[in-house]
Amino acid sequence: MLQLYPALVSYGLSDNRILGDMFQVSMQAQLAQRQSLVFTPQLQQAIKLLLLNNVDLTSYVEKAAEENPFLEVKLPEVSRGIPMVPMSSGSAVDQSGYDPISMLVDRAGETFGAQVFAQVEDLLSDHDDRAIGYALASHLEPTGWLLVALEDVAANLCADVAQVDQVLRKLQRAEPAGLFARNLRECLRLQLRDAGKDRAKMHVLIDHLNLVQQGALPELRRKLDCNKEQLAGYLRQLRRLNPKPGLELGDGHAVPLQEPDLCAFKDAEGEWSVELNNSTLPVIKVDEEMGRKVRKLIGKDADCEFVRGSLGTARWLTRAILQRNETSIKVAAEIVRYQKPFLDEGMQKMRPLKLKMIADAVGLHESTISRVTSSLTMQTPQGCFPLKAFFSAAIESDGSDEGASAWAIRNKIRNMVGAEPQNRPFSDDKITSELNSQGFQIARRTVAKYRKLDRIPSSSQRRRSYEMSAPSIQC
Structure with missing residues (x-):
C-alpha cells in the first residue's frame, strides 16, 4: 500500500479519487429462501398433548374447560372413591342428603371400599371427623396405604391439618392393622401393637430395614443389642408382618392404580x-x-374478539386431541404388528425394536414416536406395559439374524435367578457363561447392568437373604 500510493499519484490521480475508489460503499437487496421451524403456541400445545397419558389429558381438558365457556367436557367416570365435600366454616357439618356408603356401587359389604367405609363409621362418631374420614378413605389405595398428602385433604375440606392428622390417627386403628399407613415403616409399626416386650426392639429393626435388605446380621445385632437367637426371633416376627394389609379386604389382588x-x-x-x-x-x-x-347479544369489539378467540381455541383443541388419539393408535398398532410373537408367546419372544423402525413405518419423526411412547401404557394378554417397554436394543444371537431383545435377555436373567439353588446363588460370571452357551453374545458387565436395572441383588447379597429366610438363621 505504501509503495503503490506514490505510483498512483505519479499517474495524476488525486488523493480523493484514490480513497473513493478504494472504499466504495453500496446498498443492494438480495432474496434468499430458507426453511426454519417456528414453535407457535398452538404447536407447543400440540406437542404437550402427545406427552400426556389419558388421565393427564383429562386433567388438562378439565382445566381448559374452566377457562373456555364454549368448551363442553364430559369427564370419564371414576371407578372408585367418592367426591370430597367441603366442610362448612362452622363447627358442624350438614350431613343431610350425604351418605357416602349409599353411593357405593356394591352395598353387600364385600368390596374393599365398603369394608373401609364401614370402619370409618365405627371408629368416628363426630360429624366433622366422619367427613374427613370419608375423604381419607376415598383416597386409600387397594394395598391399604394412604398416598395423598394431608395438606391437600385439609385444603379441599377447608379444615385444619392438625384435625385431619388427628382423624388419621383414629383411622389407623382399623383392621387389618396397617391400614391408612403413609409409608412402609409406618405400616409395619402399626402392626406391632401387641408385640409386648419386643416392641421397642422391633421398632429399631424397622428403622434399619436397609440393613435387613443387605443381610448385615452382625451390624443388626449391634443395633439391637441382642444375640443370634434373639435376632432370629425378631426377623421371624418381621417376616410375619404384611406390607400390603389392604389386600386382605379384597380378593387378594391389587387392582391397577391407573x-x-x-x-x-x-x-x-x-x-x-x-x-x-x-x-x-x-x-x-x-x-x-x-x-x-x-355473538348476537354483544356489540363491543373486545367482547366479539373474546368470543371469536374462545371458539377458535375450542375448535383447535378438539382437532388436536383427535389428532393425538389417531397418532397414538397408529403408533401402538405398528408396535403390536411388530411384536406379535411377544403377544402370542411371552417375554422370551420380544423382538429388538428401535424408534426409527416405527417412525419409518408410520411416516412420523422419531421425536414424535418418542413423545407418544413416553407416558402411554397398553394392556396386553401378557400384562400391562408402558409403550417404552416394547423398545430395546438387539443382543447378538446365534439363532437369529436380527438378534435377541434386551428385554428377553433380562427376562432370562430373572428366571435364572429365580431358579438358582439357595446355597449357591449364581454369580454374574455364571449367568454370562450360561447365556453364552445358549447362543447369546453378551458380556459380564451387560449382565451386571441388567441385574441392577431389575433391582436384583448381587450373589453375595442374595446368599445372605436366603440365609435370613431359612427356618434356622445362622447369624
Whole structure:
C-alpha cells in the first residue's frame, strides 16, 4: 500500500479519487429462501398433548374447560372413591342428603371400599371427623396405604391439618392393622401393637430395614443389642408382618392404580387390534349454538374478539386431541404388528425394536414416536406395559439374524435367578457363561447392568437373604 500510493499519484490521480475508489460503499437487496421451524403456541400445545397419558389429558381438558365457556367436557367416570365435600366454616357439618356408603356401587359389604367405609363409621362418631374420614378413605389405595398428602385433604375440606392428622390417627386403628399407613415403616409399626416386650426392639429393626435388605446380621445385632437367637426371633416376627394389609379386604389382588391408555386384543377373526381405552378419555364438544347466541347479544369489539378467540381455541383443541388419539393408535398398532410373537408367546419372544423402525413405518419423526411412547401404557394378554417397554436394543444371537431383545435377555436373567439353588446363588460370571452357551453374545458387565436395572441383588447379597429366610438363621 505504501509503495503503490506514490505510483498512483505519479499517474495524476488525486488523493480523493484514490480513497473513493478504494472504499466504495453500496446498498443492494438480495432474496434468499430458507426453511426454519417456528414453535407457535398452538404447536407447543400440540406437542404437550402427545406427552400426556389419558388421565393427564383429562386433567388438562378439565382445566381448559374452566377457562373456555364454549368448551363442553364430559369427564370419564371414576371407578372408585367418592367426591370430597367441603366442610362448612362452622363447627358442624350438614350431613343431610350425604351418605357416602349409599353411593357405593356394591352395598353387600364385600368390596374393599365398603369394608373401609364401614370402619370409618365405627371408629368416628363426630360429624366433622366422619367427613374427613370419608375423604381419607376415598383416597386409600387397594394395598391399604394412604398416598395423598394431608395438606391437600385439609385444603379441599377447608379444615385444619392438625384435625385431619388427628382423624388419621383414629383411622389407623382399623383392621387389618396397617391400614391408612403413609409409608412402609409406618405400616409395619402399626402392626406391632401387641408385640409386648419386643416392641421397642422391633421398632429399631424397622428403622434399619436397609440393613435387613443387605443381610448385615452382625451390624443388626449391634443395633439391637441382642444375640443370634434373639435376632432370629425378631426377623421371624418381621417376616410375619404384611406390607400390603389392604389386600386382605379384597380378593387378594391389587387392582391397577391407573387404567391402561390402550388395549391390544385379538378380534373375532384372530387378528390383533388396538383400541384406545375410552373409559379413561374425556368427551369434548364445542358449543357452537351458544357461540352464535352470544355473538348476537354483544356489540363491543373486545367482547366479539373474546368470543371469536374462545371458539377458535375450542375448535383447535378438539382437532388436536383427535389428532393425538389417531397418532397414538397408529403408533401402538405398528408396535403390536411388530411384536406379535411377544403377544402370542411371552417375554422370551420380544423382538429388538428401535424408534426409527416405527417412525419409518408410520411416516412420523422419531421425536414424535418418542413423545407418544413416553407416558402411554397398553394392556396386553401378557400384562400391562408402558409403550417404552416394547423398545430395546438387539443382543447378538446365534439363532437369529436380527438378534435377541434386551428385554428377553433380562427376562432370562430373572428366571435364572429365580431358579438358582439357595446355597449357591449364581454369580454374574455364571449367568454370562450360561447365556453364552445358549447362543447369546453378551458380556459380564451387560449382565451386571441388567441385574441392577431389575433391582436384583448381587450373589453375595442374595446368599445372605436366603440365609435370613431359612427356618434356622445362622447369624
